[in-house]
Amino acid sequence: MKKTRSGNYIVGCIIAIFFVAGNAWSAQDEKTTPGFAWKDGAEIYAKICAYCHDVQVGPPIRNRELPAAYIRAVVRNGRFAMPAFRAAEIDDESLTKLAEFISRRSTQP
Ligand code: HEC
Numbered sequence: 561m562k563k564t565r566s567g568n569y570i571v572g573c574i575i576a577i578f579f580v581a582g583n584a585w586s587a588q589d590e591k592t593t594p595g596f597a598w599k600d601g602a603e604i605y606a607k608i609c610a611y612c613h614d615v616q617v618g619p620p621i622r623n624r625e626l627p628a629a630y631i632r633a634v635v636r637n638g639r640f641a642m643p644a645f646r647a648a649e650i651d652d653e654s655l656t657k658l659a660e661f662i663s664r665r666s667t668q669p
Pocket of ligand 1: 642
């Protein structure tokens, strides 16, 4: 008797998690509709990456001449505490611009 009730509770939790997660994903998918584009790499860096990478949550990534392909791979796949960003958040074209912006050595702060 006791076993069945806890079993039901666990199944209920799992269903609830899938329900919530499913809704979260579908809500995010709606944002993929075309029409929104980042201005340039500097804007994406300032609005997304700087949130962690300018405040020592993540390591500094600018002015280190990291290869652009490596930057794109880390952004798409994530790395340990670094979250992955999908095309819904940063489209391929913007990601290319962003990687170039980060990898090139600049004199700006
Ligand atoms: C929520 C915080 C957070 C955000 C936002 C974030 N990062 Fe990171 N990033 C991290 C952390 C933490 C690491 C270190 C991961 C590790 O342990 O290797 C990291 C690592 C990296 C690395 C590898 C650095 C190295 O030394 O090899 C690159 C490249 C990178 N991030 C690029 C980006 C870019 C580009 C963006 C913006 C699209 C971004 N990150 C946004 C937290 C973040």
